[in-house]
Amino acid sequence: MKERDDILRAAAEFLGRRPNATQDEIARAAGVSRATLHRHFAGRTALFAALEQLAVAQMRQALATARLADGPATDALARLVAASQDASAYLALMYSQSQEYDPEHPHEAWAEIDAEIAALFRRGQEAGEFRLDLGPAWLADAFYSLAAGAAWSVQTGRAAARDFTHMVTTLLLHGAVRR
Amino acid sequence: MKERDDILRAAAEFLGRRPNATQDEIARAAGVSRATLHRHFAGRTALFAALEQLAVAQMRQALATARLADGPATDALARLVAASQDASAYLALMYSQSQEYDPEHPHEAWAEIDAEIAALFRRGQEAGEFRLDLGPAWLADAFYSLAAGAAWSVQTGRAAARDFTHMVTTLLLHGAVRR
DNA sequence: CTCAGATGAGACAGAAACGTCTCACCTGAG
DNA sequence: CTCAGGTGAGACGTTTCTGTCTCATCTGAG
Numbered sequence: 001m002k003e004r005d006d007i008l009r010a011a012a013e014f015l016g017r018r019p020n021a022t023q024d025e026i027a028r029a030a031g032v033s034r035a036t037l038h039r040h041f042a043g044r045t046a047l048f049a050a051l052e053q054l055a056v057a058q059m060r061q062a063l064a065t066a067r068l069a070d071g072p073a074t075d076a077l078a079r080l081v082a083a084s085q086d087a088s089a090y091l092a093l094m095y096s097q098s099q100e101y102d103p104e105h106p107h108e109a110w111a112e113i114d115a116e117i118a119a120l121f122r123r124g125q126e127a128g129e130f131r132l133d134l135g136p137a138w139l140a141d142a143f144y145s146l147a148a149g150a151a152w153s154v155q156t157g158r159a160a161a162r163d164f165t166h167m168v169t170t171l172l173l174h175g176a177v178r179r
Numbered sequence: 180m181k182e183r184d185d186i187l188r189a190a191a192e193f194l195g196r197r198p199n200a201t202q203d204e205i206a207r208a209a210g211v212s213r214a215t216l217h218r219h220f221a222g223r224t225a226l227f228a229a230l231e232q233l234a235v236a237q238m239r240q241a242l243a244t245a246r247l248a249d250g251p252a253t254d255a256l257a258r259l260v261a262a263s264q265d266a267s268a269y270l271a272l273m274y275s276q277s278q279e280y281d282p283e284h285p286h287e288a289w290a291e292i293d294a295e296i297a298a299l300f301r302r303g304q305e306a307g308e309f310r311l312d313l314g315p316a317w318l319a320d321a322f323y324s325l326a327a328g329a330a331w332s333v334q335t336g337r338a339a340a341r342d343f344t345h346m347v348t349t350l351l352l353h354g355a356v357r358r
Numbered sequence: 359c360t361c362a363g364a365t366g367a368g369a370c371a372g373a374a375a376c377g378t379c380t381c382a383c384c385t386g387a388g
Numbered sequence: 389c390t391c392a393g394g395t396g397a398g399a400c401g402t403t404t405c406t407g408t409c410t411c412a413t414c415t416g417a418g
Contacts, residue, residue, distance in 0.1 A: 176303070
């Protein structure tokens with residue numbers, strides 16, 4: 001029996017790479033038939049609702065795990081990146097779907113998550129840990145971009161999953177220039 | 180009269196945010212009717228071919244402008260980012276379309292462009308400018324991710340176009356941590 | 359003003375995908 | 389082994405979108 005969450009993960013990964021995928025293709029990628037996909041999610045709208053809900057839940061979990069208010073902002077960010085790895089397939093999907101799926105409620109949830117991440121960057125700036133010339137909103141966007149990009153690299157085999165945290169954290173905190 | 184290139188740019192920006200957009204939506208976003216869109220691009224396939232061709236051409240132009248082999252790798256990268264701004268709408272689109280559009284020829288062109296960018300990072304590493312613990316392939320992917328993310332921020336009004344280069348270059352080279 | 363060329367609106371046939379259902383078969387617990 | 393629940397394949401009617409076309413109108417150069 002194929003677990004609902006297994007289907008969702010496979011769907012998220014597939015849709016992250018093929019935003020135009022048909023239900024048939026999504027079902028196949030998830031290893032089930034279209035009828036089974038329909039039984040779990042009564043149509044594309046329901047599938048996307050479930051994906052978004054799971055993405056939000058996972059990011060909320062990541063935020064709770066990372067405890068952004070605790071300790072140095074630098075350490076909190078590293079914890080956030082690590083905790084976001086599980087959600088990264090969904091981030092890549094949400095990134096590619098962007099405004100595609102647009103009900104009221106989930107955007108509020110994302111706004112909340114965005115605000116918490118931006119607040120972490122702001123805290124870091126106020127504490128003198130992070131530079132002031134890059135806005136917290138951009139830093140939060142960049143976090144998402146890099147996480148989604150790294151997820152994609154992992155999915156396409158260009159990077160190892162175990163390197164996710166290091167790749168994103170190092171670049172986000174320290175950049176490419178050698179110390 | 181609406182210029183063909185104006186249509187392509189508007190289409191790229193719109194599709195970067197709405198990869199599933201219908202031809203009708205694309206046309207409207209470009210300020211023309213579907214019939215006119217069809218007259219310029221005989222169908223979705225032709226539209227995507229034109230978009231990809233333009234993206235490749237613009238990135239090639241950016242590479243030529245940036246002269247990646249000249250001077251310190253750090254400076255070359257900054258030049259690349261600056262030169263890529265015009266192409267960034269297309270990068271965001273190509274990012275969201277990913278494997279969606281898949282003819283033989285354009286992927287070869289992208290592979291070439293990718294290789295040149297990765298070679299810049301490799302050169303920087305060999306010259307001791309860039310850290311060694313992040314692979315050139317990831318650094319190239321990260322460049323794309325940040326450029327696309329910044330393009331999106333600019334498009335959605337969360338960042339100013341004039342800050343594009345600074346946002347991407349600073350983060351890519353130096354990261355968020357304060358010196 | 360004229361007129362060639364461009365445009366938008368809308369029509370239309372066809373294709374693809376959708377949502378949904380039925381039925382035969384499978385799976386795994388008891 | 390039995391049987392409840394799950395599954396896949398395929399059918400089917402509906403919907404959406406597509407590619408394409410016609411025709412009336414608009415635009416801008418001469």
